[in-house]
Amino acid sequence: MGLDALQQRLGWRYSQPALLVRALTHRSHGADHNERLEFLGDAVLNLAISQLLYEQFADSPEGDLTRVRAHLVREDSLHRTALALGLPTVVRLSEGEARAGGAHRPSILADAVEALIGATFVDGGFGAALEVVRRLFGEQIHGAETDRFSKDPKTELQEWLQARRIPVPSYRIVATRGQAHAQTFEVECAVPTLALAELGHGRSRRAAEQEAAGRLLELLKSRDGPGSPLRS
Numbered sequence: 001m002g003l004d005a006l007q008q009r010l011g012w013r014y015s016q017p018a019l020l021v022r023a024l025t026h027r028s029h030g031a032d033h034n035e036r037l038e039f040l041g042d043a044v045l046n047l048a049i050s051q052l053l054y055e056q057f058a059d060s061p062e063g064d065l066t067r068v069r070a071h072l073v074r075e076d077s078l079h080r081t082a083l084a085l086g087l088p089t090v091v092r093l094s095e096g097e098a099r100a101g102g103a104h105r106p107s108i109l110a111d112a113v114e115a116l117i118g119a120t121f122v123d124g125g126f127g128a129a130l131e132v133v134r135r136l137f138g139e140q141i142h143g144a145e146t147d148r149f150s151k152d153p154k155t156e157l158q159e160w161l162q163a164r165r166i167p168v169p170s171y172r173i174v175a176t177r178g179q180a181h182a183q184t185f186e187v188e189c190a191v192p193t194l195a196l197a198e199l200g201h202g203r204s205r206r207a208a209e210q211e212a213a214g215r216l217l218e219l220l221k222s223r224d225g226p227g228s229p230l231r232s
Contacts (some may be wrong), residue, residue: 002090009085010116011135014123023115024087026108028094034115041118044126045073048117048133052141063159070152072137075110075206081136082109100182107204153214157189160217167193169216171209174199189216196220 003020007013014020019037027033049072053065071077082088088103091112102108113136121129158168175186185205189212190197198219200212 006085006087006090010120010132012120012124012128012132014119016123019119019123020116021092023119024090024112025092026094026097026102026112028097028102029092034112037115037118037122038111039118040121041114041116042073044121044129045114045117045133047126048130049073049137049141051130052134052137056141066155066159067152068141070155072140074152075106075204077140078110078113079106082113085113085136087112110204153210153217157213157217157220160220161191166191169213171212173205173208187212189213191216191220194220 023034023037025033049069093102120132169189169191172188174188177184185208187200187208198212198215200208202208
């Protein structure tokens with residue numbers, strides 16, 4: 001598949017073709033890679049999905065919408081979207097990364113989807129990015145049922161803390177280990193007001209954050225007995 005076919009699938013033709021190329025370029029390929037666009041696309045994707053869910057589920061509470069959004073923007077969902085777009089055939093990798101199977105690595109493909117959305121935002125504004133997100137995720141949103149999505153650990157932790165009027169947790173990368181094609185992330189999830197923190201590990205930053213959040217939630221629940229200061 002070429003870049004013309006990809007643009008047809010996205011429903012957007014870039015006036016700045018270099019943005020499209022950059023969005024598909026992994027950092028192993030060279031200095032002009034997609035990480036900044038991925039950073040931007042992550043935020044744009046969350047906003048676009050939020051707007052589409054707001055329109056689709058007029059009577060659903062915030063918590064349900066948050067869970068559906070978390071399901072749609074998590075790595076495995078973005079990976080499936082990348083496969084549907086045919087990104088393994090167009091993503092740009094170093095020879096070593098390509099030999100190691102990087103073109104099919106979920107984290108790389110998920111980041112490329114976010115980078116494409118970021119590139120669309122830069123090229124055509126939020127309206128263009130929203131329509132690309134609608135094209136990519138609209139069917140999933142239209143067929144979604146808010147009550148069938150279980151809470152992911154990050155969402156459950158945030159809701160647990162908010163119910164007790166405790167500030168939401170913070171996340172930071174503590175360490176990154178391994179070669180670029182097989183990295184493992186170590187992330188800390190912390191609640192500074194309680195002086196508590198837990199670590200999580202994963203093949204992507206998102207996976208490590210979810211594990212850390214799950215561990216911290218288990219710790220908090222174990223301490224949330226009668227008379228606990230965690231009780232609201």
